[in-house]
Amino acid sequence: MMFRALSADWLKIRGKGIWFLAALGPIGLAAMQGLNFGLRYDYLMKTYAADPWGGLLENVTFFVPIALFLGITLICSLMANVEHQLSSWKQLLALPISRTAVFSAKFVQAFLILCVSCILLTVSVAVLGMLLGMGADRMPYMDLIRIGFLPMFAALPVLAFQLWLSLTLKNQGISSAIGITASVVSMFAMEFPDWVPLKWPLLAYIGPEKATFIGAGLLLGAVIAAAGLIHFNRKDVD
């Protein structure tokens, strides 16, 4: 049943700019580093002479969490707005489909869109490195894939929370404001204690205990998604 809802959901987000946003994030991130390296190419290449790819990844890493959180916030909000805009919930939920299926489909959809963004991040950083003449022979494939996906798994609690907020509150201003605030605050995540979820995407990539924070992300993400699902199942639809 979830797949039937998901199939309808793909149709509904057509022409809503969600795919554009999903591509803009990672490509923008790479473009920003392109500018950074382009402007001070000689200096940076000298600094990272021993490991230019590593230097590039280090510079990208810092911006991945905020891009992830912003992306999650906007994707969830745009997706939810498709249903909120013309009060389509009452029609959708009066169809013979369970609310669990509807909610799960939205979660899976947001997750898959995010995955596309992550693949694009891996690809665009690889392309950028090549363009900067770092050479294919030294390309750190595994690190490129890691930077795409590890922070994303650690960001799942935020995805579950933002999705629930966006689906529950008709006013997307509230969920967006909360999500954007969290994104900006995450810029200072290095100063936070390790238990703060906003720090997890960073720790999942650079920390000594990567697996712990990925595991924590998956677990807390599942708990928040389950709580959101229970609430969604019970709430009255106006």
Added chain:
Amino acid sequence: MTELVIQTKGLYKIYKNRAAVVDLNLEIARGDIYGFLGPNGAGKTTTIRMLLGLIQPTRGAIHLFGKDLKREKMNILQRTGSLVEYPSYYGHLTAIENLEAIRRITSGPKSRIAEVLEIVSLTKEAKRPVKGYSLGMKQRLGIAAALFNNPELLILDEPTNGLDPSGIHEIRELIKNMPRQYGITVLVSSHLLGEVEQMADKVGIIRDGRMVFQDTIDHLVSTASSGFRLSVSEPEAALGLALDLGCQGVLRDHMLELENMQDAKVALLVKRLVENQHAVYRVEEQRRSLEDIFMQIVREGSRI
């Protein structure tokens, strides 16, 4: 006994400080067109949302097709089509895409999209984004969506709200045909009696969340007669005669105003008047319009 498609028993919906629906007992038989009437804010939409499982009743039981809504919601929704208040649609998609979104969920055949568009005569406009539609077209698309799954029961909440007279007429004809052509039971809500009167067999009138009248339109019409007026040559003497016969009445504007009575008694009165050399100019039945009765029910909330 006819099969009840919708039956609610002691249904309540209480919000924090307000009772929206109180002890509601709805009974709708198969093949009926049931008009669900009441002023705005009387609890019609709340009731309909409960019937569709969109909101939880505070208390009471809902049975559709003889099945408990709580336990067999999927089965019931499979057999029900609905349009709740203003139509829901995805404005950036065309009519076909909107119906396709529903088809993907209910897994009906693709050909059904063209069929329902044909029923609501939207075939020509089907490839335009819905946001450019007139209100009437959106409403028709809403009905097409409600019909998509070949429902046995159609629940339409204020389907003619905001439409112009020709739009209202179209929707009304569409609804009237449902039981005849497709054997569908219809629950249609409205705040206008005149609108429901022309299509419904049975009406329920709700006021402040309580059902104040539930019976056939015919019964409502029969309560509309409120008495007779007689115009005669000598009203005062005629009134004396009428009172002797046991009629209740008064004299007003040189006419006799008599209370409602049976046909035989009317005939007898006229015969006596003629025998006593009265010239009978006119015998009129005084009817209140259905709208008056509706207004009275809604105002007083009294059972009639």
